[in-house]
Amino acid sequence: MSNSADNKEPPHKKRRTSPSPSPPDSSWSPLSSLPDEMILSCLARVSRLDQAALSLVSKSYRYLMASPELYKTRSELGCVENCFYVWLVTSPDLTPRWFILRRGETLNRLSPIPSLSSQPPEASSVVVMDWGIYVIGGFIKETTRTSDVWLLDCRSHTWRQVPSMGVARACAAVGVVNGKIYVFGGCLDPDSSNWAEVFDPKTQTWESLPPMPDRIKRDQYIHDSVVVRGDKIYAVDGIDRTYCYSPSEGKWGRGNDAPTNGNKRDWCVIDGLIFCIAHSGNVYWCEPDQLECEPEGMYWRKVKGLVSLKKRLSSSRLVHFDGKIEALWESYKITIGRDKKLIDLLPGTRLSNSGSNVLLLWDVIEENHLEIWCAEISLERRQGHEIWGNIISLERRQGGEVWGNIEWSNAVMTVDHFLDRSKVLYSASVTL
Incomplete structure (x- = not known):
């Protein structure tokens, strides 16, 4: 290409002030003539659903949709959205698959995304x-941890x-504190010095945590439930006892x-x-x-206003537990x-x-097909005092009540001619 005066940039055209986010082989697009900052600002305001469609237009758009610069710009502009993902097993194909909840004007549906x-x-x-979901450990065969x-x-x-990780795990508890991932349990040897580990994404390294003292050792099997409060991680064991790490x-x-x-x-923390x-x-x-440790134990209260859902929720069997745990229960229940x-x-x-929310x-189950339903519940805390028979009960109920309001509820997937009930292995919300 010649360097003649005709090919020089006009003096009135604004020059780019940052490296182009587009790949070298990007194809032409209507936005290609704009400054990079303006391109990112425009795309950052597009909904995630429309971004998915826009990424099919050209390679340059597809590159921009996945760029760290776009994610950063959306955060700075306050344009982030909560994207809901589901890891699901359905018959007849029992291979776990990932889905994203696509929100529509009248109906919300689960759409498949690439799985491994x-x-x-x-x-x-x-x-x-x-912006990521980490899948950690598990059983690659019926009893072989990874x-x-x-x-x-x-x-x-x-x-x-x-x-x-340093050791293979299954059914471990996992939590994030200060940008690091902490993993508890799930290994064969509960006395192992590697019973708990921490992963630093910046250095891409795992380190073992100090061994847990004998006086607070817990069962080898723990729930997938974990709560982060402040800088402490609380995990729940097989009989609903909690322990924590700071x-x-x-x-x-x-x-x-x-x-x-x-x-x-x-378990999860909301507001x-x-x-x-x-x-x-x-x-x-x-x-x-x-x-925190109290002799009375934790006091749980029902979220009110959800009576219309209770029957369906109680009859659902969208559960996840491995065959080994089921076998242990069968021998233990006797x-x-x-x-x-x-x-x-x-x-x-x-x-x-x-x-x-x-x-x-x-x-x-509807005749010869199975439906997977989803409902979004907004929460309202109503202050109030209730009179109970003793001081402890009164103090514990002075926080008022929490009411739930059903924002929407519909079937998000239908499985025809199913052979067995489905499993939701995990569901998660990611802010993008």
Whole structure:
């Protein structure tokens, strides 16, 4: 190309002030003549649903949709959205697949995104950090644990493997504090010095945490439920007891016991309160300071206003537990005189947060097909005082009540000619 005066940039045209975010082989687009800052500012205001369609227009658009610069610009402009992802197993193909919830004007549906056939079909732990979802450990065979870790980049829906853990794990508890991922348990040897590890994404390295003291050792099996409060991580063991780790102090501690009168799962913190789901179909909440050790245990209260959902939630069997845990229960229930199956004791509904709202997933059998339903619940805390028989009860109820309002509810997937009930292995909300 010649360097003649005719090819020089006109003096009135604004020069680019930052490196172009477009790839070298990008094709022409209507925005290509604009300054980079203006391009990013325009695209940052486009909804994630429209961005997915826009990425099909050209390579340059597709590159921009996945660029770190766009993610940063959306955050700075306050244009981020809560994107809801579901990891699901349905028959007849029992390979776990990932979906994203596409929100429409009148109907919301689950749409498939790229998945990995190499991901463990059972007992992985999943955690969200920034724009990505980490899938940690799990059973690659019926009883073989793995130390593999995979990362789903939710900006581009692409996968990559990250450094493996020091030990193989399944059914571990996972939480994020100060930009690092902490993993507890799930390994064969509960006395191992690697019982807990921490991953630093900046250095891409794993380090072992100090061993847990004998006086607070817990069961080898723990829930996937974990709560982060301040700089402490609280995990729940197999009989609803909690323990915690403080990264700033490098110390383990004992949390409060969590008597539930029935198993609860999917603990999460929304606007400073802890929420979870029970097998009865009720959504419960409690104050976060009750995680600290108290002789009375944690006090759970029902979220009111959701009576219309309770029957369907309690009859759902959208549960996840591996075959080994089910076999252990079958041998254990004989010694305690119980005859119920594990599937009838665990909550069959999945609960997750989406910003300040709750998202619930459950299944419904309709003749020869199965429907997976989703509902979004907004929350309202109403202050008030209730009179009870003693001082402790009065103090614990002075926080008022939490009411739920159903914003929308519809079937997000239909499975025809299904052979067995489906499993939601995990659901998560990512801010993009």
